[in-house]
Amino acid sequence: MSVQAADKLKDKFGDTVLETIEFRGETTVVVKKEEIVAVCAFLKEELGFNFLTDLCSVDYMGQAPRFMVVYQLYNIGTHARLRVKAPVEESDARIDTVCGVWGAANWMEREAWDLMGISFNNHPDPRRILMPDDWEGHPLRKDYPVQGPDREPYQGRTE
Amino acid sequence: MANFETMTINMGPQHPSTHGVLRLVLELDGEIVRKATPHVGYLHRGIEKLSEHRTYHQILPLTDRLDYLAPMHNNLGYVLAVEKLLGITNEIPERAQVVRVLLAELTRLKSHLVWLACHALDIGAMTVFIYCFREREHIMNIYEKISGARMTSNYFRVGGLSADLPAGLEKEIRDFVNSMPEHIKTYEGLLTGNKIWQKRIMGVGHISAEDAIDLGVTGPCLRASGVDWDLRRDQPYSGYENYDFEVVVDDGCDTWARYHCRLKEMREACKLIHQALDKLKPGPILADVPKVVLPPKQETTNTIEGLIHHFKIISEGFKPDAGEVYVGVENPKGEVGYYLVSDGSPRPYRMKIRPACFINLQALPKMVEGSMIADVVAVIGTLDIVLGEIDR
Amino acid sequence: MGVEETLGNNIITTSLDKVVNWSRSRSLWPLTFGLACCAIEMMATGAARFDLDRFGVLFRASPRQADLIVIAGTVTKKMLPVIETVYEQMPEPRYVIAMGACACSGGIFDTYSTVQGIDESLPVDVYIPGCPPRPEGLLYGLMKLQEKIMKEQNSFGASLGVGERING
Numbered sequence: 248m249s250v251q252a253a254d255k256l257k258d259k260f261g262d263t264v265l266e267t268i269e270f271r272g273e274t275t276v277v278v279k280k281e282e283i284v285a286v287c288a289f290l291k292e293e294l295g296f297n298f299l300t301d302l303c304s305v306d307y308m309g310q311a312p313r314f315m316v317v318y319q320l321y322n323i324g325t326h327a328r329l330r331v332k333a334p335v336e337e338s339d340a341r342i343d344t345v346c347g348v349w350g351a352a353n354w355m356e357r358e359a360w361d362l363m364g365i366s367f368n369n370h371p372d373p374r375r376i377l378m379p380d381d382w383e384g385h386p387l388r389k390d391y392p393v394q395g396p397d398r399e400p401y402q403g404r405t406e
Numbered sequence: 407m408a409n410f411e412t413m414t415i416n417m418g419p420q421h422p423s424t425h426g427v428l429r430l431v432l433e434l435d436g437e438i439v440r441k442a443t444p445h446v447g448y449l450h451r452g453i454e455k456l457s458e459h460r461t462y463h464q465i466l467p468l469t470d471r472l473d474y475l476a477p478m479h480n481n482l483g484y485v486l487a488v489e490k491l492l493g494i495t496n497e498i499p500e501r502a503q504v505v506r507v508l509l510a511e512l513t514r515l516k517s518h519l520v521w522l523a524c525h526a527l528d529i530g531a532m533t534v535f536i537y538c539f540r541e542r543e544h545i546m547n548i549y550e551k552i553s554g555a556r557m558t559s560n561y562f563r564v565g566g567l568s569a570d571l572p573a574g575l576e577k578e579i580r581d582f583v584n585s586m587p588e589h590i591k592t593y594e595g596l597l598t599g600n601k602i603w604q605k606r607i608m609g610v611g612h613i614s615a616e617d618a619i620d621l622g623v624t625g626p627c628l629r630a631s632g633v634d635w636d637l638r639r640d641q642p643y644s645g646y647e648n649y650d651f652e653v654v655v656d657d658g659c660d661t662w663a664r665y666h667c668r669l670k671e672m673r674e675a676c677k678l679i680h681q682a683l684d685k686l687k688p689g690p691i692l693a694d695v696p697k698v699v700l701p702p703k704q705e706t707t708n709t710i711e712g713l714i715h716h717f718k719i720i721s722e723g724f725k726p727d728a729g730e731v732y733v734g735v736e737n738p739k740g741e742v743g744y745y746l747v748s749d750g751s752p753r754p755y756r757m758k759i760r761p762a763c764f765i766n767l768q769a770l771p772k773m774v775e776g777s778m779i780a781d782v783v784a785v786i787g788t789l790d791i792v793l794g795e796i797d798r
Numbered sequence: 799m800g801v802e803e804t805l806g807n808n809i810i811t812t813s814l815d816k817v818v819n820w821s822r823s824r825s826l827w828p829l830t831f832g833l834a835c836c837a838i839e840m841m842a843t844g845a846a847r848f849d850l851d852r853f854g855v856l857f858r859a860s861p862r863q864a865d866l867i868v869i870a871g872t873v874t875k876k877m878l879p880v881i882e883t884v885y886e887q888m889p890e891p892r893y894v895i896a897m898g899a900c901a902c903s904g905g906i907f908d909t910y911s912t913v914q915g916i917d918e919s920l921p922v923d924v925y926i927p928g929c930p931p932r933p934e935g936l937l938y939g940l941m942k943l944q945e946k947i948m949k950e951q952n953s954f955g956a957s958l959g960v961g962e963r964i965n966g
Contacts, residue, residue, distance in 0.1 A: 270729040271490050299622055300734065303758040305747055319732050319745065319760070323619065323633070326640040330732065351622025354768050362454075377447035377797060378911065379876045386455055386910050393455050395910030419877065420884050422830045422859040426837070427877060448877040449834055452909030467906065474835035520838070539845035546842075556842075557835060557930055794834055797874075 249274040249329045252294050259289060265334075273330060280316070280333040280342045287318070287331070287348045296320040296329060299345070302355035304335075304363040308389040313337040314365055318345070335365055344370045362387035412440050419448045423528045423783045426793030428767075432782065439782060442774045444767055449797040457757040461723030462488050462564060465757070470558035472742075472759060473795040476517040478509045479737045481562045486643055487733040487744035488564045491726045494695050501689040502566035503645040508682035509552070509561070510644070510735075511675040512579070515586070516545045517738035517790075518672050522593060525665075525787035529606050534596055541589050544582045551575055564724075565699035566692035576683055583679045590672055597665075607661040611773040611785040614659060621772070622765040625740030626671060627789060630664040632657035637736040648685075651678050661788040668790075671738075698724045723752030732760075739763050739790055763789070764796040804964070805955030814954040822865075822891065822953070823944035825854040829864035829884065833871025836898035836930040840870045843933035853940060861887040866943075868936075869920070872900035873913040885920055891963060893947070895939055896922045899929045 250269070253276050257264045263286065266277040278286050290296040301319040312334040320329045335342050344367040345352045356367045357376040364385035366373065375382065384391055394400050412433040419427040427448035433441040453472065457465045469484045470477040489495050523538035546556040551572055553559035561568055597603045613623070615631045628635055636653040638646040654670040656663040692699045696715050705712030718724075728750040734743035740762030747756040766789050773785050805811050832840055844850045844857065858864045861884045873881065885892070896916050899905035902925045904914035916922060923946060926939035951964040 271493060271731055273731060275730070298619060300741065301732070301743060301745060301758065301760040303745060303756075305756045305758075317745070317758075319743070323635060328641075328732070330730075349622065350617075350620040351765055351768065354764065375447075377450040379447070386452065391455075391910070393452070393459055393909055398914075401908055419880055420829075420831060420861075427833055427880075448874060448880070449872060450874055450876065450911050451872050451907040452911050453907075456907065456909050471835055471906075474838060536846050539842060540847065543842070543845075543847045556932065557838065 249327045252290070252296070252327065252329055255294060256286065256290070260286060273328065275330040275332060277332045277334065280335055283316075283331075283333050284343050284345060284348065287345045290320060290329070290331070291348055295322045295324055296327075297349075298323055299349035299351045299355075300328075302345075302352055302359065304359040304365050304387075306363060306387065306389045311336065314340060314363065316342055316359065316365060340365045341368055342366075343368045346371060361385070364388065410435060417782070423786065425524060425786060425791055428786070428791065428793060428796075430770075430782065432779070434779070437778045439774050439777060439779065442771045442782065444770055446764070446767070446793070446796050449793045451798065453798045454757055454759065457754060459753060461752045462726075462754065463719070463723060465754070466563070467558065467560045470560050471794055472761070472798060473517075473737060473739060473763070473792045474557060475520050475792055476513045476738050477557060477559050478513040478561060479517075479735060480742060481560065482506055482510055482644070483733060483735040483737070483742050484744050485562045485564055486735065487731055487746050488726070490731045490733055491729065491746055491748055492564070492695075492698060492724075493727075494565065494693055494698065497693040497695060498566055498644075499690045499693060500645075501687060502691045502693075504682050504685045504687075505567055505571060505691070506562065506644045507646065507649065508579070508679055508686070511678040511682065512545055512548065514675045514738045515672055515679075516542055518668050518675075519545075521668060521738075521787075521790045525784075525790075526597065528783045528787045529603065531597060531600075531603065534593055537589070537592065537596075541586070548575065548579060548582070551578075563692070563699070565695055566690075570691050576686065579679065580683055583676050586676050587673065590669060594669065604662070606780070607665060607784050607788070610661045610777060610781045611664075611788055612660045613769055613773050615657075617772060618769065621769045623740070623769050624762055625737065625766065625790075626654075626664055626667045627740070627766055627769070629654060630656045630667040631659045637734055637741055641734070643733070643735060649678055649681050651681075661784055664788045725750055725752050734760065737762050739792065739795070740766055742795070759795075759798055761795045761798060763791040763793075767791055767796060803961040804952040805958065805960045811954060812951075815951060816948075818953040818957060819948045819950050823947035825856075826866045826893070826940070826943070827856050827858050827864050828866040828868050829861050829888070830857045830859050831867055831869065831881075831884070833869070833873065833877070834900065836870035836901070839930040839933060840868060840897065840936060843936050848933040848937060850937075850940075853937070853944075855940070861885075862889065864888055865891060866893045866895065867920075868895045868897050869901040869916045870897040872905060872907055873916050874911050875913055876911070878913055878919060881916070882919060891953075893923045893943060894920050895924045895926060895943060897926045897928075897936060897939065898931060899927055902927055905929060 253267045263279045263282045268275040298321040300321045305315045314335040316333045318331040361375040417430040419429045429445040431443045469480040472480045519538040519542045523535040526534035553561040618631045651674050701712040706716045726748045730747045732745045734741045742762050743760030745758040749755040896902045901916045924939045924943045955961045956963040
């Protein structure tokens with residue numbers, strides 16, 4: 248079912264679909280970030296993926312483009328899952344918001360901004376959500392140390 | 407021109423009714439709430455970042471502490487995700503699957519008991535709190551006999567279970583589950599016909615099915631708005647397709663409907679536990695995948711292959727193929743999912759947890775607009791939020 | 799020795815001190831301050847099986863009416879100013895119990911957002927290790943705090959305004 252959805256997406260959007268991957272029975276579609284709202288609206292209205300299960304971001308440091316915004320979609324009627332990914336470069340870490348398509352994206356995009364530093368155009372409430380408001384830095388990036396910038400890793404008892 | 411001012415007050419993060427460190431900023435017009443803004447993040451511990459620096463086995467105790475009221479469910483979701491990543495989902499032995507279902511449903515009972523206890527306590531019914539925690543102690547005894555800890559069990563392993571059920575436990579579980587319907591009847595007797603309870607929660611926290619689907623709400627909150635959704639039936643895992651249970655759907659859309667939904671789910675959980683106990687047969691509890699699963703102690707100490715596998719798995723960790731998977735399970739609170747990205751190394755490249763309570767909490771401003779402050783407390787109770795999962 | 803002023807050091811004042819210490823330690827009123835998983839074990843300790851009420855413990859919601867704060871759960875940097883505000887609102891004599899590995903030393907969360915132990919900013923009287931500690935562990939910690947309070951000197955004098963409490 249998700250394979251047919253990926254094929255229909257490719258038929259409709261052509262070049263925007265960069266890649267389709269099958270792994271362990273799951274279908275992933277990589278699309279260009281400029282058309283993400285149109286792709287999501289098509290998936291919701293025409294193909295019935297009316298539930299946004301999850302929206303997250305992955306930092307592939309060392310590769311270009313550096314970030315990937317991942318949308319996990321679910322079709323309540325046919326129980327099909329689909330994953331849509333959109334690459335985002337580090338130099339222009341912006342992507343359009345999909346809050347207009349699924350209201351669930353609101354807090355998830357705020358979390359992606361807070362922890363990864365990807366900003367979402369036209370987001371209704373672009374504030375930090377998990378870290379304090381005056382925090383500097385985006386903790387989930389690969390170049391951010393896990394203990395934070397002001398602490399050394401625990402070395403065990405030294406005395 | 408209407409000339410009224412709203413008063414902005416702060417509720418939490420230190421508050422007896424907010425079920426943890428949740429901060430709500432309420433704009434009030436007298437006693438009516440015009441706008442509610444939740445502020446979260448007071449328990450953000452960096453579990454996702456930390457899991458990028460731990461091997462797959464070492465992340466299991468971290469998952470216990472997410473939704474700490476249903477720890478075995480979090481373990482189950484994570485273990486299923488890693489097994490899918492490795493491609494060994496079909497090799498999990500029958501006994502391990504049955505025990506997983508058994509403990510998952512016991513955990514559902516445990517979580518719903520805390521929901522009822524805290525929800526009732528917030529609204530003023532203290533007796534129910536004491537009764538529910540008394541029943542919960544029986545479940546915690548069972549947890550302790552199985553895994554060694556009352557709450558943070560860390561019992562499931564990639565490939566099966568960490569240890570077999572101790573002898574005599576099946577009888578104890580059966581006795582407990584036989585006594586549960588009487589207890590649920592007691593809670594209903596105390597609450598359902600109670601005029602105060604009815605007035606406090608009927609019509610409170612209304613959310614329609616379209617809004618719930620749009621906002622990503624899952625679990626009993628979604629089922630009580632009339633949407634027929636249950637991942638155990640629609641995307642079955644761990645052998646749930648062989649069990650006979652009813653998905654409880656109610657179309658009241660308010661707190662009263664969610665109350666009935668969860669109570670009925672407790673009864674269904676008892677039915678499922680009976681079925682799981684009937685299906686329990688002796689057999690192995692770990693899959694036969696030497697590169698992933700720790701060998702039994704006899705082999706570790708007596709054979710060289712066992713020693714080498716044990717050493718490699720503990721010190722380095724197993725290396726799944728590069729790729730990504732997403733697995734969601736039906737937690738008592740909703741759909742908890744794990745998105746794992748692997749790059750072929752012993753540590754996950756990225757682990758994202760789909761937190762059911764975080765996304766359910768998004769619906770709070772909509773549910774609370776136009777009601778009174780006392781209703782805010784009822785709505786927080788009915789959403790059944792756990793800050794450990796919201797903030798991760 | 800030293801310039802600490804006390805009401806006296808004779809049999810009458812020490813007996814009065816003992817009475818004050820005994821009544822303080824047998825009616826500790828904690829603040830409802832659960833943060834994370836340890837809070838659930840604290841609630842279970844207060845429930846029917848491991849009753850806390852028999853120790854004279856009554857959970858109060860307002861810090862102005864509490865004399866004990868049990869930091870049960872992980873302390874994050876976002877939450878730390880809130881804890882400090884609440885602690886400052888508690889009237890003296892006030893005690894702090896750090897319950898659980900996260901409150902004692904940060905626990906398993908050695909990350910950017912977790913405070914590595916609440917004793918970075920509050921003076922802790924009793925540390926209770928465990929993840930989460932069993933209810934019996936919390937009760938043992940409570941009893942240790944009661945023993946600590948019993949060893950205080952000049953409590954009666956301090957409550958009258960003559961001198962300060964001297965910790966044992």
